[in-house]
Amino acid sequence: xxxxxxxxxxxxxxxxxxxxxxxxxxxxxxxxxxxxxxxxxxxxxxxxxxxxxxxxxxxxxxxxxxxxxxxxxxxxxxxxxxxxxxxxxxxxxxxxxxxxxxxxxxxxxxxxxxxxxxxxxxxxxxxxxxxxxxxxxxxxxxxxxxxxxxxxxxxxxxxxxxxxxxxxxxxxxxxxxxxxxxxxxxxxxxxxxxxxxxxxxxxxxxxxxxxxxxxxxxxxxxxxxxxxxxxxxxxxxxxxxxxxxxxxxxxxxxxxxxxxxxxxxxxxxxxxxxxxxxxxxxxxxxxxxxxxxxxxxxxxxxxxxxxxxxxxxxxxxxxxxxxxxxxxxxxxxxxxxxxxxxxxxxxxxxxxxxxxxxxxxxxxxxxxxxxxxxxxxxxxxxxxxxxxxxxxxxxxxxxxxxxxxxxxxxxxxxxxxxxxxxxxxxxxxxxxxxxxxxxxxxxxxxxxxxxxxxx
Amino acid sequence: xxxxxxxxxxxxxxxxxxxxxxxxxxxxxxxxxxxxxxxxxxxxxxxxxxxxxxxxxxxxxxxxxxxxxxxxxxxxxxxxxxxxxxxxxxxxxxxxxxxxxxxxxxxxxxxxxxxxxxxxxxxxxxxxxxxxxxxxxxxxxxxxxxxxxxxxxxxxxxxxxxxxxxxxxxxxxxxxxxxxxxxxxxxxxxxxxxxxxxxxxxxxxxxxxxxxxxxxxxxxxxxxxxxxxxxxxxxxxxxxxxxxxxxxxxxxxxxxxxxxxxxxxxxxxxxxxxxxxxxxxxxxxxxxxxxxxxxxxxxxxxxxxxxxxxxxxxxxxxxxxxxxxxxxxxxxxxxxxxxxxxxxxxxxxxxxxxxxxxxxxxxxxxxxxxxxxxxxxxxxxxxxxxxxxxxxxxxxxxxxxxxxxxxxxxxxxxxxxxxxxxxxxxxxxxxxxxxxxxxxxxxxxxxxxxxxxxx
Numbered sequence: 001x002x003x004x005x006x007x008x009x010x011x012x013x014x015x016x017x018x019x020x021x022x023x024x025x026x027x028x029x030x031x032x033x034x035x036x037x038x039x040x041x042x043x044x045x046x047x048x049x050x051x052x053x054x055x056x057x058x059x060x061x062x063x064x065x066x067x068x069x070x071x072x073x074x075x076x077x078x079x080x081x082x083x084x085x086x087x088x089x090x091x092x093x094x095x096x097x098x099x100x101x102x103x104x105x106x107x108x109x110x111x112x113x114x115x116x117x118x119x120x121x122x123x124x125x126x127x128x129x130x131x132x133x134x135x136x137x138x139x140x141x142x143x144x145x146x147x148x149x150x151x152x153x154x155x156x157x158x159x160x161x162x163x164x165x166x167x168x169x170x171x172x173x174x175x176x177x178x179x180x181x182x183x184x185x186x187x188x189x190x191x192x193x194x195x196x197x198x199x200x201x202x203x204x205x206x207x208x209x210x211x212x213x214x215x216x217x218x219x220x221x222x223x224x225x226x227x228x229x230x231x232x233x234x235x236x237x238x239x240x241x242x243x244x245x246x247x248x249x250x251x252x253x254x255x256x257x258x259x260x261x262x263x264x265x266x267x268x269x270x271x272x273x274x275x276x277x278x279x280x281x282x283x284x285x286x287x288x289x290x291x292x293x294x295x296x297x298x299x300x301x302x303x304x305x306x307x308x309x310x311x312x313x314x315x316x317x318x319x320x321x322x323x324x325x326x327x328x329x330x331x332x333x334x335x336x337x338x339x340x341x342x343x344x345x346x347x348x349x350x351x352x353x354x355x356x357x358x359x360x361x362x363x364x365x366x367x368x369x370x371x372x373x374x375x376x377x378x379x380x381x382x383x384x385x386x387x388x389x390x391x392x393x394x395x396x397x398x399x400x401x402x403x404x405x406x407x408x409x410x411x412x413x414x415x416x417x418x419x420x421x422x423x424x425x426x427x428x429x430x431x432x433x434x435x436x437x438x439x440x441x442x443x444x445x446x447x448x449x450x451x452x453x454x455x
Numbered sequence: 456x457x458x459x460x461x462x463x464x465x466x467x468x469x470x471x472x473x474x475x476x477x478x479x480x481x482x483x484x485x486x487x488x489x490x491x492x493x494x495x496x497x498x499x500x501x502x503x504x505x506x507x508x509x510x511x512x513x514x515x516x517x518x519x520x521x522x523x524x525x526x527x528x529x530x531x532x533x534x535x536x537x538x539x540x541x542x543x544x545x546x547x548x549x550x551x552x553x554x555x556x557x558x559x560x561x562x563x564x565x566x567x568x569x570x571x572x573x574x575x576x577x578x579x580x581x582x583x584x585x586x587x588x589x590x591x592x593x594x595x596x597x598x599x600x601x602x603x604x605x606x607x608x609x610x611x612x613x614x615x616x617x618x619x620x621x622x623x624x625x626x627x628x629x630x631x632x633x634x635x636x637x638x639x640x641x642x643x644x645x646x647x648x649x650x651x652x653x654x655x656x657x658x659x660x661x662x663x664x665x666x667x668x669x670x671x672x673x674x675x676x677x678x679x680x681x682x683x684x685x686x687x688x689x690x691x692x693x694x695x696x697x698x699x700x701x702x703x704x705x706x707x708x709x710x711x712x713x714x715x716x717x718x719x720x721x722x723x724x725x726x727x728x729x730x731x732x733x734x735x736x737x738x739x740x741x742x743x744x745x746x747x748x749x750x751x752x753x754x755x756x757x758x759x760x761x762x763x764x765x766x767x768x769x770x771x772x773x774x775x776x777x778x779x780x781x782x783x784x785x786x787x788x789x790x791x792x793x794x795x796x797x798x799x800x801x802x803x804x805x806x807x808x809x810x811x812x813x814x815x816x817x818x819x820x821x822x823x824x825x826x827x828x829x830x831x832x833x834x835x836x837x838x839x840x841x842x843x844x845x846x847x848x849x850x851x852x853x854x855x856x857x858x859x860x861x862x863x864x865x866x867x868x869x870x871x872x873x874x875x876x877x878x879x880x881x882x883x884x885x886x887x888x889x890x891x892x893x894x895x896x897x898x899x900x901x902x903x904x905x906x907x908x909x910x
Contacts, residue, residue: 026607426862427862
């Protein structure tokens with residue numbers, strides 16, 4: 001036998017950083033334990049809520065425990081919207097259809113209905129063009145937006161992008177055509193009875209009508225019923241409320257760089273989440289990956305040339321106020337951000353990264369991603385970052401996002417199903433490892449990643 | 456608006472085969488429905504069981520329904536081993552440890568214990584070398600093999616390969632050193648209380664001692680207890696039995712090729728499964744992917760130059776008798792097999808393929824895999840096929856296996872957790888699509904895939 005003890009005693013202090021990160025993440029990673037903590041401490045952490053503030057304090061403590069430097073809260077102002085306790089969509093007529101189950105969740109930002117509800121006929125549409133083509137048909141009606149995410153689109157995020165206008169603008173478009181409320185088929189590829197919430201927006205000068213998401217199976221029942229009974233009448237009841245603005249915070253911590261310490265690689269996720277489920281995938285997993293990536297680098301004593309800055313943003317879901325406050329607060333150093341990486345696509349097995357970097361920087365990032373081939377995460381495709389770091393696009397900060405296996409994401413996204421048990425420990429640790437590798441190697445890369453290099 | 460109806464009416468009869476296969480699989484795939492059927496008809500289908508024969512008849516019918524040609528059963532002889540009703544591992548002494556929960560499953564092929572059980576002390580070892588080094592220490596003892604799958608190994612299949620010798624040969628090695636039984640830590644990366652069965656082998660001339668797998672959490676409890684109480688005594692009870700050999704069948708169907716119809720691309724999976732759970736991932740998913748790949752090609756009227764032959768093998772789990780019978784029965788045409796693709800790594804999202812093809816054939820297969828980049832399944836790495844098609848390696852048939860996201864596989868493998876609900880519909884349909892694309896394009900490829908091309 002060989003004298004193994006000498007190398008086994010300090011296995012983490014030797015060898016290639018990529019190998020060390022992967023071995024530490026898979027052998028003794030803490031991303032899942034971190035996520036479990038967050039889901040326990042603050043399962044509901046919608047911006048402006050008590051849960052969100054508990055999450056802020058938890059994240060600050062987690063960064064300090066991970067050994068990060070300059071850990072601090074950075075202020076931002078956020079909307080405070082409350083779901084309330086009532087959300088129902090009932091068939092009123094014909095009487096024989098009253099038992100039809102139509103589970104709904106208010107969309108985030110919706111106004112309430114009167115406490116007696118809004119009772120009206122229904123018009124089903126598949127797009128804003130379809131609604132416009134129906135002219136006066138929507139007047140006085142509840143507008144039912146029922147265009148599914150297209151399962152034939154290979155990338156579920158692209159399918160989401162092809163349907164989510166109904167959720168974001170459905171209420172505005174309904175009101176413009178005289179509608180009294182908007183019901184939107186949930187953004188999910190699964191046909192089941194779990195409604196999915198998400199952000200919606202009103203527009204000045206247009207009537208603010210209440211809006212809710214119905215489960216996909218509920219949408220299919222409603223659609224079938226409408227074909228049989230076009231005179232169907234529904235009653236929608238919601239008691240959600242806008243409570244104005246309240247102060248909140250981003251949570252920031254760093255690993256100070258070496259000889260290029262003034263240059264910054266940002267690694268971010270969002271700390272807020274919707275007020276259903278636990279936001280385990282969206283974006284508790286991202287927070288856990290960021291915290292674990294930083295913890296791994298500290299534990300392995302890996303200090304890159306550039307400064308690595310972890311940012312857990314507040315209010316990605318309904319305002320990106322945290323991201324915008326970050327940009328304002330760091331205006332003087334934004335030009336020294338050489339890369340801003342976000343993780344906000346769920347804690348599934350990592351597949352690679354998207355980026356809008358170009359030229360030498362892109363080549364350098366591609367070479368780093370290639371190191372993750374044995375982990376199945378070597379893809380590097382053209383794209384951008386998540387919603388938070390995208391605020392820095394106007395400053396020409398190169399953006400990047402961690403890509404994860406996407407098939408299951410929209411089954412749970414923004415719903416009561418987005419809980420810890422939907423996250424697989426090994427997949428999450430691998431995600432944290434992939435993020436740590438990319439963040440460290442990018443922060444430690446040569447001048448091709450510095451901003452003076454033409455993009 | 457453009458006159459969409461004309462192209463929408465016949466979308467499946469136009470365009471690139473790869474695009475058509477992917478769109479059909481995601482839009483109206485039936486792989487998951489097929490798997491649901493199989494799990495309903497024959498959840499337990501261990502070779503030699505009634506369930507296995509139900510699965511054979513079901514598969515023949517499924518091939519006929521999918522429009523395959525030359526659908527037939529091909530005979531093979533298989534072992535018939537029965538689990539029985541008793542499997543327990545109890546702490547007998549010290550008395551205060553009797554409540555320790557040690558869930559076990561007999562390993563497939565094990566002999567029974569006497570009905571009163573085998574009571575003995577325990578020796579824990581981590582390898583055959585460790586066992587040998589302990590010399591006489593194992594005599595009269597139950598040998599407890601407790602080397603975990605290494606979580607630091609990136610590929611879980613490689614980690615499995617690094618531990619499964621304990622399951623396959625543990626009983627033989629235990630007996631050689633005077634052990635009276637072998638207990639093996641379950642092959643899983645998850646630490647939980649679900650034991651995982653699997654094949655084991657005896658050797659002529661060595662005492663046949665009973666052997667069982669204990670859950671990973673049970674293994675950790677037992678190990679901790681042994682450190683505190685080295686004189687611990689256990690009682691193992693198993694009433695499994697070997698019932699000799701019985702006739703069974705492979706199920707075969709084809710899509711007859713065009714101008715190269717004498718050349719064969721084999722697409723296979725195994726129809727048998729263990730008698731716990733439903734074999735949903737292992738290898739119900741593979742069967743569903745093979746059946747669906749062939750159904751998709753028939754539904755799209757895609758007939759390749761070479762003949763595509765679907766083979767659902769019997770007895771992969773404990774003998775590969777079906778694979779060997781296939782080789783014997785097709786000896787005269789084995790040289791005309793240009794590629795043998797197996798799918799037996801679970802119904803998770805496809806990542807790509809492994810293959811031992813070389814030269815021009817490899818380049819051609821790589822180009823086909825690259826077409827699956829938008830589906831995330833473009834990996835083509837050096838490797839082989841699954842256990843069934845590997846029987847054809849001696850005939851120099853190029854082998855290939857579909858690779859799937861591996862993180863969750865060993866959580867369920869060979870256990871009661873391997874049920875339909877552990878399979879994600881979209882991931883399975885994507886797997887079927889990836890298989891259909893590879894099978895069709897390989898069967899339709901040019902002379903670089905024919906066997907006259909040097910490998």
